[in-house]
Amino acid sequence: MTLWVWGVSLFLFFVGLAIVVLRRQLLLMLLGLELMIAGTNIVLVFYGGLRADADILGAALLILAVAAGEAVVGLALILRAYNLGLEPDAPALRELRG
């Protein structure tokens, strides 16, 4: 059981990471982020249930909320960029270059 949970969790996490690092469309990158978060959360929920620890479950809940908030802000930013006529692609947005 533990092995399965860790396997799924790590799979989701690294797929997410690969998407985030390799893909350039902002929407997909956001998706990747969510995958990473979900992957981590699986382990948390599993151990929370195993140990019957409310604190861990609370933390998992908090992460869900943060992930939701993050998705909202991220989508809003992407929409804003789109509305401004910018391509919602990472390479196009290079304002941060030093």
Add this chain to the structure above:
Amino acid sequence: MTAPLTLLWTAPLLGGFLTLLLAGGGAPRLPRRLALFFATALFLYTAAMPLASGSFNLAESGLDLAFGIRYSLALDGLSYALVLLTAFLTMISLLGSWKEGHSAGFWASFLFLESALMGVFLARDLFLFYIFWEASLIPMFFIIGLWGSANRRHAAVKFFLYTFGGSLFLLLGALLLVNERHAATGLWSWDMSGLRLDGGGPLSVFIFISMAIGFAVKIPVFPFHTWLPDAHTEAPAAGSVMLAGVMLKMGLYGFLRILYPVFPGVGARLLPWIGGLAAFNAIYGAFGAMAQTDLKRLIAYSSVAHLGFCLMGIASLTPEGIAGGSLQMINHGLTTGALFLMVGFIYERSHKRGLSDFGALARTAPALGFFFGLACLSSVGVPGMNGFVGEFMSLAGMMRALPVVAMAALLGVGLAPAYLLPAFGKVFWNDPGPGSCASKVTDLDGRERAILWALSGLMIVIGVYPRPWLDFFRAAASRLSL
């Protein structure tokens, strides 16, 4: 009043906020009136303080904060002299820029500055001292950067970054010092009076030098002096008065209050170096001043020279040197304050301050000529005026400590008239050249005369009878001398 010393720095802070809050709303003159009211009241309060209690030694019980930091304020002769000077010069500078149509922020800045300076001279906790020390930069940054002349931005940033950078050395030294104390006693304490490292080990020397650099930037000592001419030149007249009159003294105060009491051994060991550097300052400042063509820059360089004398007296670690050097701090505040104010008056009328922009002002503005000449003589160190007393005693002290340095510094005494009197001659005696703005410079009005009478009167009184004024520094002189 149960907390008379807390009042000294909170009252101007409060005054500053009130000035800002009550600005706007149909009473354009209110801010400056309010600011002047606070400054004057505070000056009177400060002046009356020893009269009421019979002594200027005063301490507040204090309050323990976190990490061994303690809110403790105290007053002694040395602090009192500088507190009085701060209160007096704040009042004078506000009065001196009375007619300049500045916004409420200008007037409030001076009160904020006064608050921070009071804190510096009152604090008896190293951490508290450092907080006030840094806080004083902020209002001065705005005074220079917002209300200065053409190149004000650059000067303000340079002033801030330079002195802030210097303060970091001070902070480094302070942290090491507190750490060292903890290692020795097992106590975390930032208390100034309890900190004392008698040994002259390499760490003590390092801490001493680190903090000394922090103070030296403020004084300023060569080669850390180049922020001063820029800041002075670009600052508004009242800002220059506060900068030269009080802020430069913070560095010397640091030597007197922290460095020498905490490191008696190191101070004595580094005497030749500090004394030599101070004497060099006196000569170098004079040479620098001789080459200037801008009246304000010239006075700024003369400050470098004068502060060299102050530091030399203090560094001599003889009673007469310490007392003389400390008195010279006050003297320099009065004399250079008066000079900067008068350059401000000239600038206000003509928007020029080059030496060759004027001529024969002694004829068209005789009262200005009289006061300017008097202040020049005081700055030159003509006996009978305050400048001489400090210079003389500083040199006398160094003469006993290290005659070679004192003899070298005599060159600085000799050069003082060589930059001030030609400058005086060019502005007040020479025939006005083509394109001169001399005709725009009208004579002083009653307000300006009253200010200058107050300053000049003090210059002469101190010069003729310096002994009561030396009493301020009696305790410091006898405690610190070898």
Add this chain to the structure above:
Amino acid sequence: MIHAPFSLLLVLIAPILAIVAGGFLYTFRPRLVHWPMLASCAVVFLAALRLAYLVSTRGAMDVLLYRWAATWSPGSSWLVDFGLRLDGLSAMMLLLISTVGGLIHLYSVGYMEEDASFGRFFLYFHFFYFSMLGLVVADNYVQMYLFWELVGTASYLLIGFWYHKDTARRAALQAFLTNRVGDLGFLAAVFILMAIVGRGDSNFTDLFQLGASINPTHLALVGFLLFWAATAKSAQFPLYFWLPDAMEGPTPVSALMHAATMVTAGIFLLARSWPLISLVDGLPQWVAAVGALTAIGSAIVAVTKTDLKRILAYSTVSHLGIMAMGIGLGKVGGALFHLLTHGFFKATLFLCAGNIAHALHKPTADVSEAGGLRKHMPVTFGAFTVAALSLAGVFPFAGFFSKDAIIGAALERGGVMAVAGLLIAFLSALYIFRMLFLVFWGPRSWQHPPERPHEAGTVMAAPVSLLAAGAFAVGMFAVWGHRLTDLLLRGWAGSAESLSIPGFEWPSFFAGTSMLLFGAGAAYFLTTAMPDWDPAWRASRPWLARLFETDFYYKSFVSGVVDAVLAASRAIGEIFDSRVVDGAVEGTGPAVRALSARFSAAISGSLNDYLWWLAAGAAALLGLALRTL
């Protein structure tokens, strides 16, 4: 409470009150400013008489006025007291200053009448007078230095009084700075003495008692530094050059400066310090040598000058040289005596020059512009002649007795000094008779002044006449019954022998008078018999004219030194400070920016790159965490 004779306090209080009152009057009625000053002069004169009497009956006294500065530390105290010293020396100086100074004040009322800055003049002038009074009654070196500098400051204001003139501004600055160079010597000497005493300052009486117990090296240093200070104030080589230029001020200022205040301060300092100076091996010889050199050099230059006041100025330098020589020869009494008589005759001569310039409506006059004034200005002529004879040392004029005392000492010493003494006697007669002949006899050349030259008014003529009377009689009065020696001996800390004034001695009388006759004859020959000689040599030998014009190229050397200092200041202030020191400061901004440009290359702006970095960092941290597990 201060136990001092009231008249001694008055010497300082009266001028202070007068200056304060004058300052108030100046704002309301500038034309009345001279009244408090004149009153103060009268009071000081009476006080000086009373003090001279007190000293001769009761002897010297030291009065403590107040403790000027003091500091304390456990085990030692450091203090500077201010007090008054009344002895024969200060009494004599007080008499000289109050008499000559008072009369010049009176003269100035007439002379400055038409000047727009009448009130300002009297304020400065009386301040000058006050400073000198303070100097001579000073009780210790610090206090003396204080007034010494005030004298210099007052002279700066007065030489630059007519500041609209470029030459006046320069002369004022030159005077102040040159004196400052000398003052540094004084200041250094004061510091060394204070270090020797060890508890700050000490009054003269106590200090001189230490005398021989002081380390000889320190004492020698002090002696030479004090002499250095004296060379500036009393215009001795190498710091004499400010004095001839200082005649740019109004004539009464020159008169006061040359006769009673300022230049006498240096000689007074040497006399006051004689108990120390005489202890230093070789120093008196130096003083004598420098004095002789100055006296001869400036007398030669005086012969070649044509401006009335300039001739007199070089003559003053020369006479101060004679006084220094006298002191160096150990004849302090003689030197002080000459100081006294010189005060009278030089004041007379300057005021006469002022009368002439006033009559010609000029600030100063050239001998070529004067000429033949004998008949038009009889009083001036008479006074000038008396003073000139006194200066030249004609028996029984005052100058004879005092000069004779010094020349006698020089002859006694023999060798170079004797030759120098005789040469000086010859040259003084030469330049002063040349001046006398040119101004009052020579061809009249003032065809075109607005009106005929006229005699000065009573307010100007009366003081001149009184001073001339002094220039005649003071010598006899002082020598008769050894009055001056007796007075000076009161409170004198040196040897009594150094104060002896011979009075009249045949050998020096013959030597001095024959030299005088030679000089007068030569002057007559050059001015009257060969009137064209003077312009002729100037035209035919320009190098010679240049040689005298530059004081044997010494002035060129001095201006070279000044240029070097200015160049150094420019090198430091304009180049080194702004480029090197400040350059390093201003350079930090661009340097930081350049450095940041290097690092910012890594910040590509691509989100994916950042995330790669993030992942790599996280992996590294994770690895680290796993290793520690």
